[in-house]
Amino acid sequence: MTKPLKIVVLAKQVPDTRNVGKDAMTPEGTVNRAALPAIFNPEDLNALEQALRLKEQIQGSTVGVLTMGPPRAGEIIRQGLFRGADTGWLLTDRLFAGADTLATSYALATAIKKIGDVDIVIGGRQAIDGDTAQVGPQVAQKLGLNQVTYAEEILKIENNIATIRRHIDGGVETVEVPLPCVITVNGSAAPCRPCNAKLVMKYKYAMCPLERQPEDPRADLYASRDYLNLNQWSVADVDGDPNQCGLSGSPTKVKAVQNIVFQAKESKTLTASDADVEGLIKELLDEKIIG
């Protein structure tokens, strides 16, 4: 009999940088965030799936989604609830703004301490807006926990030890790690289940206080159904040190940001005709560019 697990899923709302259209950059050369839809970071969904599978396997386990961002990131918690998570927490505060990975991991670690008695912290390997893969290991270090990164599958949990298969460069590895621990999940892991229609019905109006309109027509609903009131925490709520949060807690500074301009070349334009293609091949052969 394995004891029930308390699992926290780290999830981030990110601009969808994978499908960048022509209007993604403004004429001034800055990123046009409005043109990029905000999505659930893909690998965080892989992590959520691993967490939900553990919840199904080990009776009494709970899954909570922890996210940091502006009030609209409450959507990430709802997306988690729709798929089977039990609860969630939105870390939101102007003091968190401008955080690099170290300040972000400080904020998340502080919130995890506040949540308390967590057995597994699990998140995606990296977020597609930064691609750094740093927050997972840094959260682990700040909590003094062991870490397993690039996980593909949690094979089993027995006697408080997790057996995990992970991706490594050019191969795979199976490791054993005692709980509590931090796990980051690779995109090659099982995809996340879709939203459950019943859960969507149940939670579609779930909101954080800052997401709600002042003249809320559903005020009664929130008063009578407490599960629709999502947790929202500020720096003070998690007993955080403002100096270690946001811009002031970030050792890295952005010196400059540049739009990428590639040096255009003078190109020779050819058609797909036999004569053009053969001419090109002959030219490359003559100049010994291909052998």
Added chain:
Amino acid sequence: MNNVFVYIETEGTQVAEVSQELLTKGRKLADQLGVELHAVVAGTGIKGKVEDQILPYGVDKLFAFDGEGLFPYTSAPHTDILVNLFKEEQPQICLMGATVIGRDLGPRVSSSLTSGLTADCTQLEIGDFDDVKTKKHYDNLLYQIRPAFGGNIVATIVNPDHRPQMATVRSGVMQKAIYEGKAKNEVVYPEVSKYVSPEAYVVKVLDHHVEAAKHNLKGSPIVVAGGYGMGSKEGFDMLFELAKVLHGEVGASRAAVDAGFCDNDRQIGQTGVTVHPKVYIACGISGQIQHIAGMQDSKIIISVNSDPDAPINKIADYVINGTVEEVVPKLIKYYKQNSK
């Protein structure tokens, strides 16, 4: 004190190529700063087997930690080694590969030391920095230059107040070269137990399986790359045929990999492999910035695309306006006819 450090990654007793590439870069940075280049390696049974793969790249001093439990790599023992060594040595810069290991170890070390880390840098330079807020001036900081936002912008990051300034770099981004100058080549073998606590060995590796790379995309002089425009996995078959007759390798854009047309170990771009071939034939690749970042240094770029306005055409030497289905078989045919 104040030297440049490179963390050396190993598979058994084989030193990773990315570590050698970083030693060459680290040597240049050290020369520019007038300091020494140091390297640190940790493994099991490495003494006498790895030194020759490390020292020729201009290393002044190598710290080789040889002990049970240091291979296969696990996070905590290697973190303890770097953190405790860096507390003694106070380096100003630490470089490591943006590999699975480097991306597991780097953030853990940076968090322990509260020093900044920049992932996946594509350029590293030395320069000055003026903090507009504090009005402080800094000399000789490490400019950590990396693409951000899915490769749509390039950011220059600095760590003004924290040491070491840490950066990871992907394999193939820097080029390795045996150092022509004189380096001290000193090697020390510190006592592992003085650096690593016994509790650090708690994660057990039950099974560790690494296969030799199936292809040499990174080092191939000719690369035939396909994009989403190839349409299917079958569409890639003709690229494999073209690559075979040209003695090249097949690469792919992220869109093609995401669509399942090609294995992800062949992905070229900011989040894949960086290549510098003599000839790069881009087939049905539109040329998202994140892809171009991984192939722009190719000597000759040939773009085959039915869209004359595909962004990649701007950086191509030859643009063939046509469908891949029509053009690729012709390339194969006329190469076979004309080559001896």
